[in-house]
Every structure is written in structure tokens, then in C-alpha cells.
Amino acid sequence: MGLFNFFKKNTQKSDNEKFITFAEPENEQLKKDVLEFIEQEVKFGFDHKRDILEAVWTAGFEDEDQLDEAWLKHIITLLYNAHQEESIEWKKPNDVDRLAKIFDELNQDKIIALHKAGYTKQDGYSDVREVVHLLKTQNIAPLGYCFYHMQDLERAISPSSKNLFLAFDDIHQNTENAILIGQKIVKKLQENGFAVEWNGTIEQRIEIKNINWQKVPDNQSWGITRAMEYLQKNS
Secondary structure, three states, X not given: OOXXXXXXXXXXXXXXXXXXXXXXXXXXXXXXXXXXXXXXXXXXOOOOHHHHHHHHHOOOOOOHHHOOHHHXXXXXXXXXXXXHHHHOOOOOOOHHHHHHHHHHHHHHOOEEEEOOOOOOHHHHHHHHHHHHHHHHOOOOOOOEEEEOOHHHHHHHHOOOOXXXXXXXXXXXXXXXXXXXXXXXXXXXXXXXXXXXXXXXXXXXXXXXXXXXXXXXXXXXXXXXXXXXXHHOOOO
């Protein structure tokens, strides 16, 4: 079901909302952009409703003064609850579970593996440097790193691509060691049932093909804290 067909079928207010008035944006392009943004944040599956609302306000939409908070909360609740209901039918473990397991294992092997490392590659490198600094204070020397960022995740949830790119390298940017790290990552991915494309060089990122991204918010850490927990094991 398309996003706008979904809203045609779900415009009724819930009992809790019957006495709440809200106004939709007059600007149709703004409305479309905000709906797509919220749908994307819900599908990422990391944030609860209050965090998604905050993300809308900090996204920098033009004419955001047209956005009514009650309307935003209504839309977020509709999409969030629909996603939660859909998740009941998901088979476990799914692709996200398997990827989390692989990243945890890589961290235990002293390869920094980060989920949602910022929005761009540069953000990812910055997060890696932060982890390296934290490890240095504990006399732990990482071998390399691996991460995906939010732009990568946008492609992963898109029906037209459904791929997830992983950046990787040796911590000292040694090409031979970097290729060994790449091979290790690919082996783990393939052993866990992922279809992978990589040309065996440091110039190309590792691509997980046709990933089925199914995630809802949980009580787990998915950021640097999680990586540090596993990096410190066996040290």
C-alpha cells in the first residue's frame, strides 16, 4: 500500500484524539516531504515516537511554521503503530538480527563495527575516531573498522535498491591489512546467509544485496556504547 493510500484509509481520529484539533500543512509539497520523512524514520526502526517528533523539528523543513505539532503526533502515531503491528508477523532472526550479531563479533575481534554512524561517510569516520580515542584510554588497540551511515540505510529501506554498503579499512590504512579485514567481513556475512558483492579492493565498499530491513525500537544500544561493550570483551 502506498503512503498516501495509507492515509486515505487512516484519517479517522482515535478515541483519544476526538477532542484534539489539528491542521494539515497548506503547502502540499511540505506535507509530502514531512510524511515521507516520518515514514523513513519509522522504517529505520531505531527511534521511539518522541524521538521521531524531535527529528522532524530539527530536520530544517522550509515553512516549518505551517507544521502543527498535534498533526505531527497524529501522523507519527499512525505510522509507528502500523509498523509495530506489521512487526508481529516478522520471522526471527531476521536480517537486522543477523547483521547485529556479525557486528558484535567483529567488535569482539577488535574491528570497530558501528551501526548508523552519522549521516555521511565523514560522520562515520568521526565516530570511528571517537571510539579509537575511547579505546586508547583503556590501552586497547583496534585493528580496523566497519560501519554504515544513515544515507546507506536510506538505500537499504528503499524498495528500488534494498542494498546496504559497509565502509571498512585497516586502522592504520594499510592496504594489505584492509583487504584481509574486508575478506573477514565478507566471510561472516556470507556465513550468515547474506548475498554480498565486493571486488576485493579497498577502493570499493562491501555491498549487502537485497537486505530486508525489519526493525522496531528496542531497549538495546545501537551506537558507540554497544560497540565499546563488545570491543572491551576479552581485553
